[in-house]
Amino acid sequence: MTSPASTDLAPPQLSAAPRPAQGPAADEGLARRLRALACTAPLHDLDARKANLAGEYTVYAMAEVALSAIDLVTLNMDFDTGADHEQIVARLLPRVAAQAPSRPAAEHERVARWVLENLINVGSVDRGFRAVYGTFGTDGVYVRRDYDFKLIEEVPGYGGGVYLRTTDEAVNVLVGALDTDVTSAQIAAEVKLEVLISRGRLADAQLAAEQARYRTVQYAETLRKTLEATRRNVRAVDWLQAVPDMIDEALDHVADRYRHENAILTNIRKARDEAEDHEHKRRAAELVDIVKDCIRRHTQLQSRLLEAGPLFRAEQDRQAFAAPTAYTGLDLYGQLVAPILPLPVEQAGKVTDAFFAHGTGLRTPASVRLGDLVDLLLTPPVEREHLGAEMPEPDLIATPDDSRFSEEQLASAMRLLDLEHDAPRRLSGLLAEARLLDGDLPYLVALLAVHAASPPVGTAYRQGEERLLFAVDDGTPLDDPEFGGADLIVGTALLDAVGMAADRSEST
C-alpha cells in the first residue's frame, strides 16, 4: 500500500533530490564575499606590479597610496561634480614623498599618477576591473561568472571637464562595512562617536567621525542619483509614493543628524577647550573640523531636497498639461528601450541594429576624382602658428622706493657684521661703531643681529652657504641710549660646504 503512495510523491522529491549540498542560497553569501574580496584585488595588484615599472619602486607602498587616493577622492566629491584629477595628485604627493624622501619630486608625481591611473584602470575600454568567480546555479550547475566593478570612475562635469568619483564598491572597501544599510550604519557610527567622546577616547573618536563622514557622503550620493533621475524624466520616477517618502525620510534624516552633530560639536568643543594634553587638543580640533564638514554636507543635501518638489511640479506642468494630440505614436521608452535593456546583448543587438540602420538617415557616397586626389596629396601641410599672437610691450610704471634703509646703508651694515669666525663681538660695540658712521645705521644693525638670533641653518646648509651670522644671548643686559634688551654676542659660524655637497650628491 505504501509503494503507490510514494510514487505519487515521487516527482517533487525527484526534482529536489539532485540539488547539490551547496544551494544557491548558501552560494549567494559566498558570491557576495567573493565580490567584496575582488574589490581589494586592484590594490594588492599595485604592489605586485610595481616591480614591473621601469625603475626602482619597491620602496613605495602602493596599496597605501591607493587607499589614500580613494580617501581623498571620496572626501573631495562634491554634490554636483567630483574630485579634480590634478588636485588629487597634488594631495597625494606629501604621502608619496614621505615614503621615499630622498627620491626626486618628479618620481613622486609619477608614482601618484601611476596609482591613480591604475585605480581608474585607464588601459581598458571600460575603465574598470573584472574578476571571475564561480557559483552553483539553481540547477546545480557550476557557472563561472564575470564580476565587473570600478573603484574610481570618471564622470563629466560642468564645462566639459572630467571629474573623479569613488564608486559604491570603493567606499565599501574603504570603510570596511560591506553590504550594510547606509542610514543605520551612520547612526551606529555616531552613537559610537558620542560614547567614545564621553569616555575621552579621542583617537578612536576621530576614526569614528571620519567613518561618519564617509557615510554622509555616501548617503548624499544615493540621493543625488535619485534627484537627477527626477529632473530628467518625471515618469521614470515614482512620484506618488517612493520619491516623496524618500525625500521626507531624507529631510528627517538631515534634521536628525543636524541636531545630533551640533550636539557632538558642542561636546567636542568642550573637550577641545578642556583638554590638557596637546595631542588631545589637536585631535579634538580635527574632530571639530570633520563634524563641521558633515554639517555643511547635510545643509547642502537639505537645500537639494527642498528644490526637488518645485522641480517636479514644473516638469509635470510642462509634460502633463501639453495639449493632447489626435493620435498617439510609438512609445520609444516603454516599447523599445525598456524591453531591450534586460535582453541578452545577442538579441538586443538585433533591435538596435535595426534602429540604427533605419534611424541614421542617408549619406551621399563620396566619389573622388583622381585629379583632386593628386592635388590634395601634393599640397604641403599648412604651417601651424605655434607661437600665437605677439605679446604687447608691457607698460611699466616705476614705483617709488620707500625702503627704510638705502642700499649703501645695508652694505655698510654688512661690512660691519662681516666678522672673523673666531672673533665674535658684543652688540653694544657694534652699535657704537655704527652710530659713528650714520645715525640710522644702528637700527639696521640691531635688526640684523636680532634676526641672526635664530639663524636659518637648514636653508643655508641646503643652499651651500659657507658662512652664517648668528647671535647668542648670554644674559648680559644691553646698555645703550636707544635700544634695550640683551647684549647679544654676534659672530660668524663656518659651515662645512664640501661635506654638504657630498651629502647632496649622495641623496640625489
Add this chain to the structure above:
Amino acid sequence: MSETHAEYADGWSEQEPPHPQTGPAPSSSSAVTPADAADAARLVSFGLQPKLLPARDAEYTELLRRYREDPAFARLADAVATGLGLVVLEVSPRAGMAVTAGEDSVFAVRMGDYARRASTDSADRFLHGLAHLAVATMAFPRPEDLADDAYIGRLTVNGVDAFVRQACLRLEQRAEEQGENTDPASDAPGLEAGWRIYARRSATGATKDARRLAGSTTGIVGKAAAFLTDSGFLQRTGDEGGGSYRTTARYQLQVRDMAGSAAMAELLELGVVPVSDGTATLVPPPEGDDLELAADAGLPFHA
C-alpha cells in the same frame, strides 16, 4: 489623369536599372518632358542635402510647391527617388523633400563605416545602436511627442547618457531585489544583459588632447548626436551638458515612420514585445499586472 500616372509610376518602379533623368517617358501622351524629369531629379537632389532648409532656397521652395500642386510632377519625383533607392517620407515646406535611404541603398549608412570597433565587437555595436535609440527616446519622450508634428525635442549628450544609466540602475536594483545574480557567465559574452554592458562602460574619461573619450558612453552618445546633426536630424544649440541639440521635422519623420517600426518589427520577431495598444504604455498597469513596465516607466500622474 490619375490612372495614367499610376501606371507610369509603376512602370518606373519595376524597371531594374532606372535612369530617370535621361529616360524618356515610355508611352505617355501627357506632357512629361525631359525638363520635368530634370526638375524632379533636382528636387530629389535637394532632398539628398538634408541640412538644406527649403525656406532658404527659392528654387527648392518652388519645386516643393510644384510637387504639392502638380500630381504628375509629384509622381515623377517619387519615381526618381525610388529608382535611386530612396524612400520618400514626406514632402512639405517644413521638412522639405524628406527622403531616406532604403535598405541596401548606396545611401544607407553601414555600422562598420560608422564606427570601426563596432564591426568586430558586438558590445560596441550594441552600444552605438542603443545610443541612437536613446537619443530618439530623449528627443521624443512621450508617444504624443512623436506624433505631434509641431513638437521640437531637446536633448543634451550627458542627459541621454544619464537617462540610460538611470534605466540600467533600475534594472540592476530590481535584479538585486529579486536576488538574481546578474554577473554573466564567463564563456558566453552574448548572454550578458544589455543594461550591464552599458552600466559597466565608463561614462567619460580623461584623454591627452582634452577630447571626449571615444569608447566612453558619452563619447558614443556624442558621436551619435554629431552624426545625426550631419544627417540634418538635429541642430546643435549649445555646449552645455556635453552638447545640446534640438530636433528637426525630418528626425521626427525618420524615427516615427522608419526606425521605430523597424526596431519594433525586430523586437516582435524575438517574441519579447510587451503587448501594447499604442496609447497607454507609460501608464502604470493595475497592481500586480505586467510589473515589468511599471518598474521601468511607471507614470506617477495617470488619469
